[in-house]
Amino acid sequence: MVQKLEYLRESASQTAGPYVHIGLAPGAAGFDIYERELGWDIAGPNAAGERITVTGTVIDGMGAPVKDVLLEAWQANAAGVYAHPEHPGEVEAGFRGWGRVITDFESGEWRFETVKPGAVTGADGRVHAPHINLWIVARGINIGLNTRLYFADEAEANAADPVLTGIEWEDRRATLVAARDERAEGQAYRFDIRLQGAGETVFFDI
Amino acid sequence: MTGALKGHGAGAPAEYYQRDRDLQPPAHTPIYKTSVMRSPRCSLISLDQGPGEITGPTFGHGDLQPGDNDLITNYAQDGLPIGPRMILHGRVLDENARPVPNTLVEIWQANAGGRYRHKKDTYLAPIDPNFGGCGRTLTDENGYYVFRTIKPGAYPWRNYVNSWRPAHIHVSVFGHSFSQRLITQLYFEGDPLIATCPIVNTIPDQAAIGQLIAKMDMNATVPMDAMAWKFDIVLRGRRSTLFENRPEGN
Numbered sequence: 001m002v003q004k005l006e007y008l009r010e011s012a013s014q015t016a017g018p019y020v021h022i023g024l025a026p027g028a029a030g031f032d033i034y035e036r037e038l039g040w041d042i043a044g045p046n047a048a049g050e051r052i053t054v055t056g057t058v059i060d061g062m063g064a065p066v067k068d069v070l071l072e073a074w075q076a077n078a079a080g081v082y083a084h085p086e087h088p089g090e091v092e093a094g095f096r097g098w099g100r101v102i103t104d105f106e107s108g109e110w111r112f113e114t115v116k117p118g119a120v121t122g123a124d125g126r127v128h129a130p131h132i133n134l135w136i137v138a139r140g141i142n143i144g145l146n147t148r149l150y151f152a153d154e155a156e157a158n159a160a161d162p163v164l165t166g167i168e169w170e171d172r173r174a175t176l177v178a179a180r181d182e183r184a185e186g187q188a189y190r191f192d193i194r195l196q197g198a199g200e201t202v203f204f205d206i
Numbered sequence: 207m208t209g210a211l212k213g214h215g216a217g218a219p220a221e222y223y224q225r226d227r228d229l230q231p232p233a234h235t236p237i238y239k240t241s242v243m244r245s246p247r248c249s250l251i252s253l254d255q256g257p258g259e260i261t262g263p264t265f266g267h268g269d270l271q272p273g274d275n276d277l278i279t280n281y282a283q284d285g286l287p288i289g290p291r292m293i294l295h296g297r298v299l300d301e302n303a304r305p306v307p308n309t310l311v312e313i314w315q316a317n318a319g320g321r322y323r324h325k326k327d328t329y330l331a332p333i334d335p336n337f338g339g340c341g342r343t344l345t346d347e348n349g350y351y352v353f354r355t356i357k358p359g360a361y362p363w364r365n366y367v368n369s370w371r372p373a374h375i376h377v378s379v380f381g382h383s384f385s386q387r388l389i390t391q392l393y394f395e396g397d398p399l400i401a402t403c404p405i406v407n408t409i410p411d412q413a414a415i416g417q418l419i420a421k422m423d424m425n426a427t428v429p430m431d432a433m434a435w436k437f438d439i440v441l442r443g444r445r446s447t448l449f450e451n452r453p454e455g456n
């Protein structure tokens with residue numbers, strides 16, 4: 001018998017199921033229970049930088065929009081600082097950098113407002129282009145999917161980003177880049193996430 | 207300006223242990239039919255953890271209301287919800303068996319009849335006017351959490367023609383980094399539906415399934431009031447720099 005290591009094992013994930021909204025976004029699901037809902041305001045009122053809107057859908061392997069998704073966003077502020085005690089630097093009062101949205105039950109479209117994040121320096125000193133970390137759960141998704149949203153108008157930074165350039169299949173890199181939505185008002189981006197099939201979005205094992 | 211991470215000890219910031227994909231459910235699990243069209247078919251791309259992965263949102267008591275963890279009263283209108291009263295309690299730990307303090311735990315569930323307060327739930331069991339079905343709390347400095355609720359009922363769903371979910375409570379936990387983020391479900395010891403459930407059986411490892419089964423806890427039961435169930439949650443552990451002089455060990 002070899003010796004035993006004394007580690008515990010991570011609890012297994014289970015799907016968030018079709019009713020995730022009542023637990024994590026009851027207000028958005030039309031159910032009034034908490035005085036303060038969490039995650040509806042990503043940047044807060046004092047955040048510096050460009051105010052942006054991101055809209056998208058999550059599309060399944062048949063090409064249909066997934067209408068019961070919950071998405072969480074995690075991002076740095078415009079100066080590239082995450083609101084976390086281990087990341088040096090200050091964030092603006094009220095900036096949490098975390099948000100939570102659900103898709104519209106009819107159209108499958110989700111949308112959030114925030115500020116465009118700044119570039120972030122990794123542990124190895126390499127600079128990551130501005131990006132928003134996304135985590136996607138839904139009925140039929142057994143374990144939350146991690147991806148990143150980059151910005152089409154940051155072409156130069158994207159071309160030097162260690163994560164994008166580290167993806168072996170060059171044509172798959174584009175699945176992580178949100179396009180400027182010229183039809184919408186203000187600074188708007190469009191980011192569709194394909195779970196499966198042609199143009200499958202890159203998901204990460206972090 | 208861009209910030210580098212604060213070092214831990216002398217070295218680089220510590221990453222979280224790699225997720226054990228042998229115990230976690232794979233994306234594509236045909237026994238759970240909805241997963242078939244919602245599962246990526248390309249491999250996940252391995253990503254070295256950086257600032258965005260080893261940080262995550264923080265929450266404080268200002269985010270919550272004191273009664274948010276009491277599902278017996280947090281939606282009650284003019285009476286108490288129907289069904290078995292219960293305490294759900296336990297600890298959030300990491301793989302190093304260290305408590306995870308001040309972390310947000312959110313739960314949601316069906317009522318005692320197996321019906322969710324959700325417009326997409328059309329099961330014929332009735333909505334309970336005094337039961338909302340969601341709650342949230344922060345773990346204390348020892349990683350401990352507690353909820354008071356009503357034991358949920360089993361409910362039927364369309365997977366096979368005749369599929370029933372075992373009684374379960376959905377649980378969402380943050381930990382201290384975005385890479386620890388976890389949503390799971392807890393089941394109740396002794397429920398014969400656990401073994402037949404396609405969602406439970408997306409997990410390829412029997413011990414990992416066992417870890418999702420809450421145990422009846424007579425010591426925490428409130429006499430003449432509420433049964434208690436104990437459920438510990440384990441999040442990914444974190445590496446510490448080797449050879450660092452830490453008296454508590456790795």
Ligand SMILES: [Fe+3]
Pocket residue numbers: 017019316371374376
């Ligand atoms: Fe459920």
